[in-house]
Amino acid sequence: MIRERDRLLAQLRELHTHIQRDVVAQTERQSLEVLAAVASDDAHEHEGDTIFAIDRVSEQRLIAFFEREVAPERPLVLIAEGLPDVGDGPGCVVLPRGSRQEHAEVRVLMDPIDGTRGLMYQKRSAWILSGVAPNRGPATCLRDIELAVQTEIPLVKQHLADALWAFRGEGLHAERVNQLTGARAPLHPRPSAATSIAQGFAMISRFFPGAREELAAIDDEIARAALGPVRQGKASCWEDQYISSGGQLYELIAGHDRFVADIRPLMEPLLARRGLSLVGICCHPYDVATVLLAEEAGVLITDARGHPLDAPLTLDADVAWAGFANAAIRAQVEPLLTAALARRGLLSLRDIGR
Secondary structure, eight states: OHHHHHHHHHHHHHHHHHHHHHHHHHHHHSOHHHHTSEEEOOTTOOSSOOEEHHHHHHHHHHHHHIIIIITTTSOEEEEETTOOOOSSSTTEEEESTTOOGGGOSEEEEEEEEETHHHHHTTSSOEEEEEEEEEOBTBTOBGGGOOEEEEEEEOOTTOOEEEEEEEETTSOEEEEEEETTTOOEEEOOOOOOOOSSSTTSEEEEOOOSTTSHHHHHHHHHHHHHHHHOSOOTTOOSOBOOOOSOHHHHHHHHHTTSEEEEEEOGGGGHHHHHTTTOOOTTSSOOGGGGTTHHHHHHHTOEEEOTTSSBOOOBSOSSOOOOEEEESSHHHHHHHHHHHHHHHHHTTSSOGGGOOO
16 A cells, blocks of 8 residues: 555656646747737636646646556546546546546546746746545545645746655655756755744735735734734735745745635625626635645644635635644634624624634
């Protein structure tokens, strides 16, 4: 059993390396206009995000790799945005071909490039995310994931890239790879041990127009209640809008951020009163396929109600989540977050509990 799971880890890491190299090579050769071209964006469908040309570089490898390297040994259900519809469900392919979902051993949830927009404009690294769970049928969820792998896709000008992996209950493993020499060095990321968000990075995600005003107001309300009124000439804490859920998890793991919450799905009632919606541009399960890594590192990850984060392994489920570097940060921030949401009628206090 140990050898089988280690082989699957090795196969996933190999796939991640292939995708990483392909995408970096494309970003070196192609113009921004080519990489940023929209390859798929059906206005009538909400499953998955807008697919850009750069996304196709990674997605074309997925089925071929799993069909050749993994499926002959371990039948699987592959779930990832951008996969062709072959009748197994949106973004879902059963391998080997012709197999039935109930005969698969595992379900593999992937985001081939999480953080596409930042990468294609060469603003920030993107990440390859994979989570593997025993196949429990359509009821399989994030809490079932037992193996997670996350690999950095660096900028063209960046020669170091990180890789992280974990089996549930066995702690986090990580290494830093020199893209020029291939040298690998162990990495030991640690979440922040600070007991307050003061003078640290803490934020509410607000990537897109639509609800930014309200999300910013909630962010300000939390900071004001936690740290007091803003003092002239002094900043009490900062934010960093990393447009990548996997990247946000990494920042928590690495000790760079102390608190992050993505509560966009909760904004729907408020937006509905304005005739607006964020449906389709919220966090999805594949965006947090590697939440296991954060948990194994000691980061506290919850849903909007304070429960352990969970979601079905599908493309279209909207996910609201919060990450706290440690218990002290959670005790400082979580009551303020839930109170701010409850005041706006976006969360019932009866639903909150640990």
